[in-house]
Amino acid sequence: MYRRILMSLFGNEIKEAIISLDIASVGPLTNKALADGVKPKQILDDGLLIGMAVVGERFKRSEMFVPEVLMAAKAMTEGLNIIKPLLAGEDAKGKGTVVLGTVKGDLHDIGKRIVAMMFEGAGFDVIDLGYDVAPEAFVSKVKETNACIVGMSAMLTTTMMQMKITVDALKEAGLYDKVGVMVGGAPLTVEYAEGIGAKYSPDAQVAVEVANNIVQ
Ligand code: B1M
Numbered sequence: 001m002y003r004r005i006l007m008s009l010f011g012n013e014i015k016e017a018i019i020s021l022d023i024a025s026v027g028p029l030t031n032k033a034l035a036d037g038v039k040p041k042q043i044l045d046d047g048l049l050i051g052m053a054v055v056g057e058r059f060k061r062s063e064m065f066v067p068e069v070l071m072a073a074k075a076m077t078e079g080l081n082i083i084k085p086l087l088a089g090e091d092a093k094g095k096g097t098v099v100l101g102t103v104k105g106d107l108h109d110i111g112k113r114i115v116a117m118m119f120e121g122a123g124f125d126v127i128d129l130g131y132d133v134a135p136e137a138f139v140s141k142v143k144e145t146n147a148c149i150v151g152m153s154a155m156l157t158t159t160m161m162q163m164k165i166t167v168d169a170l171k172e173a174g175l176y177d178k179v180g181v182m183v184g185g186a187p188l189t190v191e192y193a194e195g196i197g198a199k200y201s202p203d204a205q206v207a208v209e210v211a212n213n214i215v216q
Contacts (some may be wrong), residue, residue, distance in 0.1 A: 012073040013041065018051025019058075021071040026078040039120040040083035046113070046172060047080045052110065060101040060185065071111055071214045080113065096148035096215050101133030103162035108155035111185065111204070115151065116203040119211060124149070135162065135169040148215055151182040151207070152198075162186055180214035194209050 014033070017025040017203045026048075033043050055072040058064040064072075098119050102112050109131040127145060129137055133152075142150050150170065154160040163183050170176040181198040184207060193200030201207035201216070 011166065014047030015051035015054070018048065018072050018075045019054050019069060021045060021075060023024075023078060024118075026075045027082060027116065030079040030127075031050075033144065034082070034086070040086040043079065043083055044087070044117075048076050048083075049114070049136055054074050056142060062167045072081050080117070081148050084117050087117050091192065094125075095207040095212075097125045097127060097145050098149040098151055099127045099129065099147045100151040101129035101132065101138060102131035102153045102155075103166065104132055104134045105162060106154050106156050106159035107131050108153070108185070111155070112153035115201075119151075119209050120210045121213065124211060128165045135166040138171050139173045139175065142179055143173065147179055149180045149182055149211055151184070151211075154183070154185040157187045160185070160192065163198065165180065167196050167198060180211070181213070189204060191211050 006088070008093060014026060014029050016022075017029055027095050030043055030047075034040070052072060055064060055069060059069050092134065100119070102109050112131070113128070116128045119126050127147070129141060133153060138150055138152070141147070150166075152163050152166060154163060166174065167181055170181065176197070182201060183193050183196075183198040183201075184201045188200060190200045199210050203208050
């Protein structure tokens with residue numbers, strides 16, 4: 001109960017700091033919440049993600065523009081960087097390697113970084129290839145690391161087809177049957193994912209469940 005009240009206080013302050021592009025405050029507020037016993041996952045879900053979701057909505061309605069969205073993303077990163085090692089410490093390692101990246105032509109990486117953190121927290125070793133990742137780069141990293149999962153993120157309707165191109169490249173290299181392919185990102189649907197032979201997750205939490213199912 002006490003923790004829930006604390007989180008609604010801190011969550012709201014963290015959320016508001018992101019929305020008001022107050023980059024300097026997100027780190028200290030995150031540290032304060034942690035010091036008062038709020039769980040890292042709660043800070044992520046009830047503060048950082050909600051703040052960024054509001055920014056996303058305002059961007060959609062043209063009430064915020066690219067430079068502001070970048071500042072909000074920077075503010076969010078201040079908090080993410082603090083909770084990342086703590087999330088990663090919440091479970092044991094050793095479930096296998098996940099090669100992760102945002103597909104070619106796509107620069108959105110906030111959601112993918114959250115997925116990476118949650119995977120690490122769930123015990124996977126994550127190789128994050130970053131954004132604008134070409135199909136060949138996914139293929140060669142999967143080959144090199146003997147990964148059990150390859151995860152792709154796309155946020156643009158114009159880049160999601162890169163996922164199919166990457167799946168085809170994995171098939172071509174004889175790797176498709178050896179890895180689980182996971183996809184996610186705002187424009188995707190379960191139908192699209194299934195159509196290209198991949199598993200879909202709407203968010204990072206579900207992504208962990210899907211990854212756990214793949215390795216079981
Ligand atoms: Co852009 N952008 N953006 N953007 N941006 C969107 C995606 C958009 C929906 C906004 C809008 O117009 N409504 C729109 C896409 C429209 C479309 O294609 N249908 C859009 C556009 C148009 C553009 C540009 C073209 C704008 C321009 O230049 N005119 C341009 C494209 C650049 C490019 O990529 N080539 C562009 C640029 C940018 C910024 C650089 C300014 C910035 C990205 C900064 C960064 O990532 N470092 C940005 C941002 C931040 C957004 C919005 C506002 C927020 C995205 C985000 O970070 N959300 C976004 C609007 C929106 O989504 N409402 C928008 C928070 C994040 C936590 O959620 O990424 O959905 P999300 O991740 C979730 C799930 O999707 C899921 O789990 C995550 C965590 O729960 N998930 C996975 C994601 N990947 C997964 C992988 C998995 C599993 C789950 O398995 C492997």
